[in-house]
Amino acid sequence: MNNLYKYLIISTILIGLISVGYFAYLRLNEDSLKTETMIIDNLTPEKNQEWIFFTDRVMGGISSGKLEIGSESGSKFYRMTGDVSTANNGGFIQFRADLTKLSNTDKIFNGVKIKVRGNDENYNIHIRTNRTVLPWQYYSLEFYAPKKWTEIELPFDSFKRSNFYQPKGFKSSDIRTLGIVAYGRDYVANLDVGLIEFY
Template identity: 35%
Template sequence: MRVWICTMMLCASAALAEPATMIERFDAGAGERWRYIGDNVMGGVSSGQAQIGADGLHLTGQVSTDNNGGFIQVRREFEDGLNADVWALVLKVRGNGERYTVFLRTRQARLPWHNYKASFVAGSAWSEVRLELSAFERSTSVLPAIVSPEDVKSIGLAAYGADYEADLWVGRVGVE
C-alpha cells in the first residue's frame, strides 16, 4: 500500500513540474512576442483581445462563424524553429470549459490556411495540457504528414471554428 501511495505522489508532482524547455512565461516582454489576430483580416466578424498580466496571457472575445469567419488568435513567431528533439508542446491553461486550438505553421506552409492543429478543453482550474506533435493534424496533403519541430515558424493559440464566447488564460508554454 505504501509503495502505491508514493508512486501516486511522484506521478502528481511530475504532472505539475515545468516542461523541460520553457518557451514563454509571459513576463514583461511577452507583449512584444505575441500578437493578436482576428478573422476580420479575411472579412469575418469575430471580436476579441489579448492581454498579458501577472497570471499570463488572457484571450477573450466573441467568436462568430458569420461571413466565413470563426477565430480569434494570438501568435508567436520563431525565426529558427524549435529544437529538433521536441516531441510535445506543454501548456498551462484555464478557461471557461470551451475547446481551444493550437495552430503550428511551418516553413512548408505556402498559403495562410496551411497549418497543423490540435485542440484541448480549458476548464476553470489551472491544468497542464500536453500536445504531442505526432497528434497535430495537417490542413492539407501539401504539408508533410508529421510536424518537424525545426520547421515550426509560429505557434498560434486560438478560439476557433464555432460560435462562442472565448475566455482562455495561458500561464506558460513549454516543450518537451
C-alpha cells in the first residue's frame, strides 16, 4: 500500500510537469508565430501581386481613375488617382489582389501594415474571406493618408463587417482578397502605397 501511494504521488508529479511543459511550449510557439510578418507587396519581383483596378462603373456608377507604378529616390510605389462620385448609386475606385495562396498558412497574423502617402483624405482597406461570397460582402477599416509617407497598422479585429449576417470577425487564414479603396463620398483620390504586409 505504501509503494502504491508513492507511485501515485510520483505519477501525479510527472503528469503535472509534463502538462506545464506542454502548455509552455504551446504558448512560446504561438508567440513566435504571432511575431512573424509576411510581406504581401513591396514592389520587388519576389514580392508583388497582380493587382486589378476597377471602379463603380461595373455597377453603373460614373467614378473614374487609374492605377500606376511610380518611382521616387529609387523606390517604387503604387499610385491610385481618380474622381469618386456617388452618382448613380456608385461611389468607389479600388485596386484588389487575390491573396488565397499567401493566406493559406499556419502562421498567425494580427493585422495588415501599409506604408502610404496621400492627399489628407481617408481611404479604406476591404478584405474578403472564404465566407464573403457576394459582391457587397466584405470587412473594412478606414485609414487616413497624410501628405508625407507614413506606416499604419490596421488590426484585423478592428475591421467592420458590411452586413450583419456575416461572421463578426475573421482569421488571417480566411482572407481571400485585399482591396485598397477610395470609397463612399464625392472626392478626388490620390493615394500612394509603398508596402503592404501582414504582421
